[in-house]
Amino acid sequence: xxxxxxxxxxxxxxxxxxxxxxxxxxxxxxxxxxxxxxxxxxxxxxxxxxxxxxxxxxxxxxxxxxxxxxxxxxxxxxxxxxxxxxxxxxxxxxxxxxxxxxxxxxxxxxxxxxxxxxxxxxxxxxxxxxxxxxxxxxxxxxxxxxxxxxxxxxxxxxxxxxxxxxxxxxxxxxxxxxxxxxxxxxxxxxxxxxxxxxxxxxxxxxxxxxxxxxxxxxxxxxxxxxxxxxxxxxxxxxxxxxxxxxxxxxxxxxxxxxxxxxxxxxxxxxxxxxxxxxxxxxxxxxxxxxxxxxxxxxxxxxxxxxxxxxxxxxxxxxxxxxxxxxxxxxxxxxxxxxxxxxxxxxxxxxxxxxxxxxxxxxxxxxxxxx
Amino acid sequence: xxxxxxxxxxxxxxxxxxxxxxxxxxxxxxxxxxxxxxxxxxxxxxxxxxxxxxxxxxxxxxxxxxxxxxxxxxxxxxxxxxxxxxxxxxxxxxxxxxxxxxxxxxxxxxxxxxxxxxxxxxxxxxxxxxxxxxxxxxxxxxxxxxxxxxxxxxxxxxxxxxxxxxxxxxxxxxxxxxxxxxxxxxxxxxxxxxxxxxxxxxxxxxxxxxxxxxxxxxxxxxxxxxxxxxxxxxxxxxxxxxxxxxxxxxxxxxxxxxxxxxxxxxxxxxxxxxxxxxxxxxxxxxxxxxxxxxxxxxxxxxxxxxxxxxxxxxxxxxxxxxxxxxxxxxxxxxxxxxxxxxxxxxxxxxxxxxxxxxxxxx
Numbered sequence: 001x002x003x004x005x006x007x008x009x010x011x012x013x014x015x016x017x018x019x020x021x022x023x024x025x026x027x028x029x030x031x032x033x034x035x036x037x038x039x040x041x042x043x044x045x046x047x048x049x050x051x052x053x054x055x056x057x058x059x060x061x062x063x064x065x066x067x068x069x070x071x072x073x074x075x076x077x078x079x080x081x082x083x084x085x086x087x088x089x090x091x092x093x094x095x096x097x098x099x100x101x102x103x104x105x106x107x108x109x110x111x112x113x114x115x116x117x118x119x120x121x122x123x124x125x126x127x128x129x130x131x132x133x134x135x136x137x138x139x140x141x142x143x144x145x146x147x148x149x150x151x152x153x154x155x156x157x158x159x160x161x162x163x164x165x166x167x168x169x170x171x172x173x174x175x176x177x178x179x180x181x182x183x184x185x186x187x188x189x190x191x192x193x194x195x196x197x198x199x200x201x202x203x204x205x206x207x208x209x210x211x212x213x214x215x216x217x218x219x220x221x222x223x224x225x226x227x228x229x230x231x232x233x234x235x236x237x238x239x240x241x242x243x244x245x246x247x248x249x250x251x252x253x254x255x256x257x258x259x260x261x262x263x264x265x266x267x268x269x270x271x272x273x274x275x276x277x278x279x280x281x282x283x284x285x286x287x288x289x290x291x292x293x294x295x296x297x298x299x300x301x302x303x304x305x306x307x308x309x310x311x312x313x314x315x316x317x318x319x320x321x322x323x324x325x326x327x328x329x330x331x332x333x334x335x336x337x338x339x340x341x342x343x344x345x346x347x348x349x350x351x352x353x354x355x356x357x358x359x360x361x362x363x364x365x366x367x368x369x370x
Numbered sequence: 371x372x373x374x375x376x377x378x379x380x381x382x383x384x385x386x387x388x389x390x391x392x393x394x395x396x397x398x399x400x401x402x403x404x405x406x407x408x409x410x411x412x413x414x415x416x417x418x419x420x421x422x423x424x425x426x427x428x429x430x431x432x433x434x435x436x437x438x439x440x441x442x443x444x445x446x447x448x449x450x451x452x453x454x455x456x457x458x459x460x461x462x463x464x465x466x467x468x469x470x471x472x473x474x475x476x477x478x479x480x481x482x483x484x485x486x487x488x489x490x491x492x493x494x495x496x497x498x499x500x501x502x503x504x505x506x507x508x509x510x511x512x513x514x515x516x517x518x519x520x521x522x523x524x525x526x527x528x529x530x531x532x533x534x535x536x537x538x539x540x541x542x543x544x545x546x547x548x549x550x551x552x553x554x555x556x557x558x559x560x561x562x563x564x565x566x567x568x569x570x571x572x573x574x575x576x577x578x579x580x581x582x583x584x585x586x587x588x589x590x591x592x593x594x595x596x597x598x599x600x601x602x603x604x605x606x607x608x609x610x611x612x613x614x615x616x617x618x619x620x621x622x623x624x625x626x627x628x629x630x631x632x633x634x635x636x637x638x639x640x641x642x643x644x645x646x647x648x649x650x651x652x653x654x655x656x657x658x659x660x661x662x663x664x665x666x667x668x669x670x671x672x673x674x675x676x677x678x679x680x681x682x683x684x685x686x687x688x689x690x691x692x693x694x695x696x697x698x699x700x701x702x703x704x705x706x707x708x709x710x711x712x713x714x715x716x717x718x719x720x721x722x723x724x725x726x727x728x729x730x731x732x
Contacts, residue, residue, distance in 0.1 A: 161559070268442065272441070274472075279440040280441055282441060317438075318450060321447065321451060
């Protein structure tokens with residue numbers, strides 16, 4: 001029989017191999033699913049993974065990869081710091097929304113001024129909005145010991161309702177004759193977040209994501225705070241002896257993740273999305289959780305994982321249109337990635353042992369054992 | 371941005387040759403906001419796509435993508451369809467408005483048709499919508515007759531003119547046949563969320579509402595009403611966007627069906643024979659775009675006859691649901707005796723008519 005046996009220390013090999021194995025398993029299982037839906041699995045994989053990078057229209061899709069990966073990476077880097085310290089911020093989606101709302105509101109207060117100072121102000125307000133929204137679960141945890149998983153998650157739904165009210169009332173475009181949605185920020189030069197180099201898709205949010213990766217890498221490898229984060233995650237009691245103040249760590253990790261998510265929202269609303277609309281939130285905050293784990297909670301890993309995730313989105317959309325795959329199949333395909341990752345991750349902490357069947361000692365009540 | 375335009379311009383030049391080559395079928399793209407199995411809004415647009423294939427056979431090739439989020443993703447999906455040689459693209463949700471116009475700017479040789487919007491920033495962007503308020507007048511009449519508690523519920527999505535027209539039209543026609551009728555409006559801020567819609571329906575039933583109208587796309591309110599009826603209730607509903615025939619004969623006693631097929635066939639046909647022009651279309655019962663589904667036997671024969679007479683009058687252009695005298699909620703005059711609302715007045719409607727309690731959230 002096969003048994004799982006705990007490893008004395010987590011395997012370094014498996015820690016890095018498991019994402020690769022998970023991707024491979026996803027390809028196989030996804031291929032079976034696509035075949036069952038009557039689509040040639042090889043063609044589906046080519047459409048999803050190859051065409052966006054090297055196909056006929058790659059010049060457009062490569063840029064779109066950055067557009068899609070930018071916010072995912074920016075949010076995931078912040079989340080990963082908290083996850084490493086055992087602080088589970090599941091509500092990045094809410095922080096992303098509130099950041100976008102605060103930033104957009106700050107900018108629109110100056111409409112129609114034409115000064116490029118407005119955009120930096122909006123970025124600051126976006127970060128602040130996300131930070132403050134994340135402070136709610138942080139302070140509740142410190143003060144009352146509430147569970148930040150539940151509080152941050154529930155606040156997502158509050159944020160979604162704030163977004164709906166902003167879109168239909170207090171941020172609504174007054175020139176839009178009653179229709180919902182704010183003014184188009186991407187068409188207002190003072191507030192727009194344009195492509196920095198034409199055709200690359202790179203806007204300020206992509207730049208910020210790269211800076212965040214570098215910053216987080218340095219923080220974790222060279223800074224005392226990074227050491228405290230890692231120590232708290234690995235051995236909370238030892239961390240207490242080493243002088244880590246848990247409350248400060250909670251504020252730092254949730255606050256930073258919130259600020260980064262808020263900035264991501266602001267960059268999105270001023271750039272690719274263009275306006276505050278009812279459906280502005282498109283799940284980046286939740287997908288970023290997958291990206292953080294797929295990237296092993298490591299900033300550089302997250303960079304790669306974000307790009308891979310973006311590829312499944314961009315390529316997945318192309319497959320849905322060109323091959324007539326239902327959108328649910330694409331979502332299932334993406335879900336498989338996380339599923340297999342978590343499954344294979346077991347091998348980091350456990351090893352498989354094939355054991356001989358041990359002779360059974362007769363039990364007093366054999367019926368119950370079956 | 372400007373460089374991008376140049377790039378895209380160069381690209382379209384290359385594609386234009388391909389798009390207008392003979393023998394090639396006309397490629398038609400559809401962008402859907404929900405799953406095609408939603409049983410409502412998106413389902414009906416997809417029926418329109420299928421009707422297009424049936425009408426033109428090999429001369430058209432249709433592509434579609436379902437559940438496309440409004441915003442940046444929509445722009446990418448529309449661009450992708452244009453890049454891959456679509457000749458005309460129907461974007462079937464209000465939230466695709468800016469994305470549609472942005473992509474249209476980059477692909478001047480591709481035609482874009484945006485449902486329910488008002489922005490036509492470029493000559494290749496047309497808009498289309500249907501006069502759902504005509505259907506509301508008919509089901510409002512039926513609702514006014516059918517209610518015993520004199521409470522009619524309305525599950526409203528977003529406070530936009532299209533939805534407000536529907537609430538006003540339903541109420542006015544219910545009140546015309548039953549002056550004691552009261553309208554209970556619940557805003558759910560979604561087009562499609564079965565859980566929220568069901569909650570809204572149940573809350574209304576608890577308040578004594580016995581006829582429910584909805585401006586959301588799922589069948590959840592129908593199921594909630596069916597459940598109440600199984601437990602001894604007497605609640606009626608109307609199918610929305612699609613026939614929702616599974617809930618016949620009760621609770622669903624009639625339905626407003628959006629039939630986009632005539633419009634899609636007309637527009638793609640015009641593109642094929644070269645008569646295509648930019649339009650802002652707003653069809654209704656006369657064009658066959660708004661259809662009332664079967665009125666079931668749960669409705670008394672004389673009520674059914676009255677509803678059918680109204681359908682005939684609207685279809686013939688003899689009756690407009692917004693004909694004066696109509697007062698606003700605050701008591702000021704909206705339309706004088708005999709005056710008919712203009713399309714402009716309807717398209718910007720942001721008030722309740724007299725008799726509806728409550729405020730439009732703003």
